[in-house]
Every structure is written in structure tokens, then in C-alpha cells.
Amino acid sequence: MKTARAAAIALLAVIALIALAPEWWATNRYETQFRATPDAPPSARFPLGTDALGRDRLSRLIYGTRVSFLLAPAAALLSCIAAAALGGLAGLAGGFLDRTIVAAADLFLSLPWLFLLLIVRACLPLNVSPAASVTITFLLLGMLGWAAPARVVRAAVRKLKSSDFVFMARARGCRPWRLLWRQLVPNVAPILLAQFWVSIPIYILTETTLGMLGLGVAEPLPSWGGLLRELEGGYFIAQPYLLAPAILLALVVGSFQLVLAREDFSI
Amino acid sequence: MAGLVLAAGLASAVLVRYSPGALVDQRELNQRLGEDSLAAMRAQKARNSNVGANFLAYLRNLVHGDLGYSESNNAPIASLIADRAPATLRELGVGLSGGWLIGLGLAIPVGRFRRAWMYDAASSATAGLLLSLPAALLAYLCLMEGAASGTVLVIVLAPRIFRFARNLLVQAYGAHHVEMARARGVREWRILSAHILPEAAPQLLALFAASASMAIGAAIPVEAICDAPGLGRLAWQAATARDLPLLVNLTMLVTLATIAAVILSESMTRKDAGSPV
Numbered sequence: 205m206k207t208a209r210a211a212a213i214a215l216l217a218v219i220a221l222i223a224l225a226p227e228w229w230a231t232n233r234y235e236t237q238f239r240a241t242p243d244a245p246p247s248a249r250f251p252l253g254t255d256a257l258g259r260d261r262l263s264r265l266i267y268g269t270r271v272s273f274l275l276a277p278a279a280a281l282l283s284c285i286a287a288a289a290l291g292g293l294a295g296l297a298g299g300f301l302d303r304t305i306v307a308a309a310d311l312f313l314s315l316p317w318l319f320l321l322l323i324v325r326a327c328l329p330l331n332v333s334p335a336a337s338v339t340i341t342f343l344l345l346g347m348l349g350w351a352a353p354a355r356v357v358r359a360a361v362r363k364l365k366s367s368d369f370v371f372m373a374r375a376r377g378c379r380p381w382r383l384l385w386r387q388l389v390p391n392v393a394p395i396l397l398a399q400f401w402v403s404i405p406i407y408i409l410t411e412t413t414l415g416m417l418g419l420g421v422a423e424p425l426p427s428w429g430g431l432l433r434e435l436e437g438g439y440f441i442a443q444p445y446l447l448a449p450a451i452l453l454a455l456v457v458g459s460f461q462l463v464l465a466r467e468d469f470s471i
Numbered sequence: 472m473a474g475l476v477l478a479a480g481l482a483s484a485v486l487v488r489y490s491p492g493a494l495v496d497q498r499e500l501n502q503r504l505g506e507d508s509l510a511a512m513r514a515q516k517a518r519n520s521n522v523g524a525n526f527l528a529y530l531r532n533l534v535h536g537d538l539g540y541s542e543s544n545n546a547p548i549a550s551l552i553a554d555r556a557p558a559t560l561r562e563l564g565v566g567l568s569g570g571w572l573i574g575l576g577l578a579i580p581v582g583r584f585r586r587a588w589m590y591d592a593a594s595s596a597t598a599g600l601l602l603s604l605p606a607a608l609l610a611y612l613c614l615m616e617g618a619a620s621g622t623v624l625v626i627v628l629a630p631r632i633f634r635f636a637r638n639l640l641v642q643a644y645g646a647h648h649v650e651m652a653r654a655r656g657v658r659e660w661r662i663l664s665a666h667i668l669p670e671a672a673p674q675l676l677a678l679f680a681a682s683a684s685m686a687i688g689a690a691i692p693v694e695a696i697c698d699a700p701g702l703g704r705l706a707w708q709a710a711t712a713r714d715l716p717l718l719v720n721l722t723m724l725v726t727l728a729t730i731a732a733v734i735l736s737e738s739m740t741r742k743d744a745g746s747p748v
Contacts, residue, residue: 311478314729315722316688322710323483323718409605413692416607417707435611450608457603 212459219456222266223273230263235424245443252445255434259424265449268426272408273456275342280403282346284396287353292392294354295361296384305354312351320348321414334425341420345407353399360395364388405460412453428453476726477530483722484522484715529719538720543712544705548720551705559690559701566624566686571679573625574632582640582667583659595637598630607692620690620699627689628682635678639671646670680736684729 222229231249242258244250252261294305321344332340364370364387373387408428414420415429423430431449440446504512529539538548577598581591601609606627613623643649649666668675694703702721709717 307475311475311482314475314684314726314733315479315483316684316691316725316729318688318691319706319722319725320483322691322707323722405603413605413607416605416611417692417695419710429605432608432611435608438611438615441615450604453605453608454600454603458599461599461602 212462230266232263234267264426272428276407279346283349286350291354291357295358309351337422479726480723539716543714565621569625570628573629578636582644601630606689610696620697683732
């Protein structure tokens, strides 16, 4: 298990390195068309062949990794910040504010994410730019994912608020801001870190599903979801190299699962 | 519960109305439409743009059993939902029952036979692999094998149920009273039915509510890809056609179903906690 975990961390590090600078690794730009060779099989020039528009599949996979692999943590960070602010506020303030935030969290938790994402993503203008589509998709992911971590943060803050060391700090005249920064935040941080790591594979999978439904990142910008749409025709049985994005996705999400399995995030 | 459902409906209406491009209508691109038709279409869009007034009107009609009219399907929404709901309910039934049967069925031996590490590793690795793939991709792969959408839901749900149930059962089988019972010669099925399952019941019931919510969420991409005539496909079509009344109704229905599953699970958990084991 230790070896598998080390391998998973190494794999994630390598993929992160590739995702950070795709232009170093890709031989072509993701939108460059080789019109003389559409639907080309794998060769030395195009290791994964070319798509129907003559674009290098490997280069698109590398650029797609940047979109899916780097923006999911950004969305996770956004949802964790929102969860920390709202969950912390609910736990500290209590009363009406607490009830309102909990009710809002319940509302978000009772709706399947994918359903809300479908609704909003489908309402974007038809001529939305690829950069706008990718920003909106991941912003939505970040904004919708705050509810579950916020409930965890709220529970932790409420528990910490009534703990002995906070009581002692108060008794010694510790000011509210100092109490927050020196006592509460360091104790809630590991929980938020856990929520952050757990959210990343969820966001990657959600973006992939949206992309496969045609509601993810707009063309010509590649993402794993968009690349997996090539499987729609069922040609992957005759052309197994079409499964490359699926294999990469399984490896990345599986690696996150392995890494998270042994983490001890308890306070 | 009613407040939460209404809030979900209103939230979805607001989300759709204030999304960029909400007032764009693809039908305006049709060059065969005359100026009068375009003006009528824009006037109707303008009338529908007041979310508050429309939502109140919708609630008034809802009291009389009128869910409104779907422009994209050219049919009353109540009849559309009534037509599609049985297919989705059947799928959810197959998915949940199959998922639980396989997930729990695979988890029990992991808890029971602590030395069966190879079986544990193999089943956990398979579950991990399936959990690493999105429901839409599983639907593509299953579709190639001619599998029905209900079967795809089984494959989506079983690894999730297995993973939770495995941890619960390993913990329950490791309890001292279980070891005592085994030492006294109590049979395995008796240990399972009288000690393990009752002890894990509250968490398993909570997992049931979560799995129902997961099934509803997974039904949308699965139905859209498998072309199954259910509510998930209807939701996808409504989203792509920007059919606001249909989307609001489906959001409220999905919220109602999810909350009902949670309340059912909570009430059963309370009942279970109150009854002597």
C-alpha cells in the first residue's frame, strides 16, 4: 500500500508538471489542424493519431490536462474559501444567521449538482468564448460545492467554541480576532485541507460528465470531458487509442483516492 | 420540506433567468420566420422574463394541478412528467436494488473473512477503478455492450455502496461481542442478522438516502447517453432547449425526491434507534 501510495503521488506530480507547462511537452498547438491527415492512426509524428479535424490527439490531451487538472483545484479552493467563511460564520454567530446558512446549505445539498450545472451551463450564449466557458464551468463548480464542507466546518467550529482551551483563552482576555486567528483557524485548517483534497477528483469527474454531455468547455479548447466525446461513436473497440483520455482520467482520480485513503485529517 | 422544494424551484428559476444568454432563443436564427413571428416571440420572452410574477402565477396554477406548458416539447408539463416518470422510476428501482445487492453482497465477505486480503484488495481495486470513471463514460462503455440504462446505474452505484458498506461492516465484525458470539458457537448467518446488520443499520439507512440522491444525479447523464425515455433525458433536453417552466418543475421534483429519501432514511433511523436490538 505504501508503494502504491508513493507511486500515486509520483504520478500526480508528473501530471501536474505536464499540466503546468503543456507547451514544453506537446509537439503541436491544440487547435492546429493538419488538413491532409484527418482521422490518422497512431504514428511517430502523431502518437495518438489525429481527430476528425486533423488535430494532434496527444497534444490536445496534454493541453486538456492543463484545463481539467489545474482548474479543478482552483474550483476546490473557491468552494473551501466559501465553506470556511459561511460555515465559520454559522458556527460562531449561531441564532438566525446559523439557521439561514444551514437552510441554504440544505437547499444546495438537496439538489444534484449536475442538474444545476446543466441548467446554468445550457443557458450560456451560443457564441460563448472557450475561455469564458471554462471560467464559468469551474466557477459554477466552486460555487455549488460549498455546502457540504460548510456543514463540516460549522460543526467543527461549534465544537471548538465550547472547548476548554477556547474557554481558557477567553477567560485570559483573548480578543475575538486573536481567538479566531490563533485558536480556531489552525484547528479548522486540517478539516478544510481534507475537504479541498476530496473535492478535486469530484470536480474533475463533474467537468468530464458535463463535457461528455456537450455542456463543458467550449471547442476548440480541449478538456478531458470534451476529448472523451470521441468515444460516442463506439469506434474505440477498433481504435483503442481513443481510450487514452479515459485511462489518464482513471489514473488521476484513482491516484487521488489512493493518496486520500491514508490521510489523517482528524482534529 | 415544502419550503425547501419551493425555494429550490425559485432558485432554479432565478439561476436560469439571470444566466448570460437566458433571453437568447435559437429559433430566432430560423431565416424562414417573418418579422411578425420574431416580434411575437420576443414579446413572449419579455413577458416570461419577470421571475417573481411568473413564479407566483405558476404557484397559483399548481394549486389547480396545472404545471404549465413546455414550449420545446409542445405538450403540457404534467403529461410529459407522467409519461417519463415510470421509466425513470423503473431505472432507479433496478439501479438501487442491483447496486445494494452487489455492493452489500461484496462487502459482507470482506468483513466476515478478515484474512481474505486478496479478495478485499481485488474488490476494493475494482470499486476504486469504477469510482474513477464518470457515470457518462460508464454509460458509453455499457452502451457498446448493449446494456440497459438500469444496468449502468447498478454499475455506478454498486462501488459507492460497497466502499461505505465495507468500512461499516469491517468495524461491526471487529466488535468484541461479535467475537464472543463466534466463540460461543453462534452461526454466521445469525451473527450477521442479529448483531452485524442491526448495529450497522443507522449508517446503512443514511447510506440508502445518499445512494438515492446519487442515483437521481447519475440518471441524467446515463439517460441522456443511453437515449432512455425518462426524466433525466427530459431534463437534459429542457436544459439544452432553455425550457424554463419545464426546468423549474423538474428541479422541484428532483428536490422533492431527494428530500423524501433523506426524511424516510432519518425516520427509519430514529425508529431503529428506538427499538430494542
